[in-house]
Amino acid sequence: MPRFGTVLFDLDGTIVDTVELIRQSHRHAVTSVLGIDLPDSELLANVGRPLVEQMQAFDADRAQELLEAQRAWNHAHTAELIRPYPGVAAMLGALRDAGCRTGVVTSKSGPTVQLAFDALPEVAAGIEVLVAVEDTPVHKPGPDPVLLALDRLGASAADACYVGDAPFDVAAGRAAGTTTVGVTWGFFPREAIADADVVLDDVPALEAYLMGPAG
Ligand SMILES: [Mg+2]
Structure with a gap:
């Protein structure tokens, strides 16, 4: 028996490993629109929040221009720079085979998610429902997108976990009432997600936790 009936993922x-893709997309936006360069820590500080909010943090007045530059570059380079995380597709397949319901809850736009899914169809195949940025008026760290995914699956928060790499994911899952699982292989260091219920460092550890007996 898997530990949870429903597993939602950022x-x-x-x-999906979009660390290099997003780093380069954001850098392109701030250099081409604002003529500045920023250290990675500043460039990537808000990854996981809606793109427009990330661009507002760079320059509130020019957020729309930044967003358009980021999105055009990102879409043109997704197929080239996106990477799978080894073991994720197999883990999703194992969860589905065990009867687990699965969903993605992301602050990305639906069309941008589709590009990622087109590039990594073996990951997309393991995902049952998607909640993207246009699906809720309130975004992570609010609970709304997680609650919508649970609703679409007919699932309860008490039998679900939300897995993510960002402090916004931990906050959203907690606010929605799910167990929160932080993973350290994405955009944020362990300290940023240390208050998750569980923090895990690699995909095999995540699979073992999710497939383990309900505690
Ligand atoms: Mg993330």
């Missing part, structure tokens, strides 16, 4: 830095 996308970027959790089940």
Whole structure:
């Protein structure tokens, strides 16, 4: 028996490796629009929140221009720079085979998620429902997107966990009432997600936890 009946995942830095893609997309946006360069820590500080909010943090007045530059570059380079995390597709398959319901809850737009899924169809095949940025008026760290995914699956928060690499994921899952699982292979260091119920360092450890007996 898997530990949870429903497992919801963040996308970027959790089940798909978009670290290099997003780093370069953000850098392109700030250099081409603002003519500045920023250290990675500042460039990637808000990954996991809606893209427009990330761009507002760079320059509130020019967020729309930044967003358009980021999105055009990102979409043009997704197929080239996105990477799978080894073991994720097999883990999703094992969860589905065990009767687990699965979903992705992301602050990305639906079309951008589709590009990622087109590039990594073996990951997409393991995901049952998707909640993207346009699906809720309130985003992570609010509970709304997690609650919508649970609703679409007819699942209860008490029998679900939300797995993510960002502090916004931990906050959203906690606010929705799920168990929170932080993973350290994405955009954020362990300290940023240390208050998750469980923090795990690699995909085999995540699979073992999710497939383990309910405690
Ligand atoms: Mg993430």
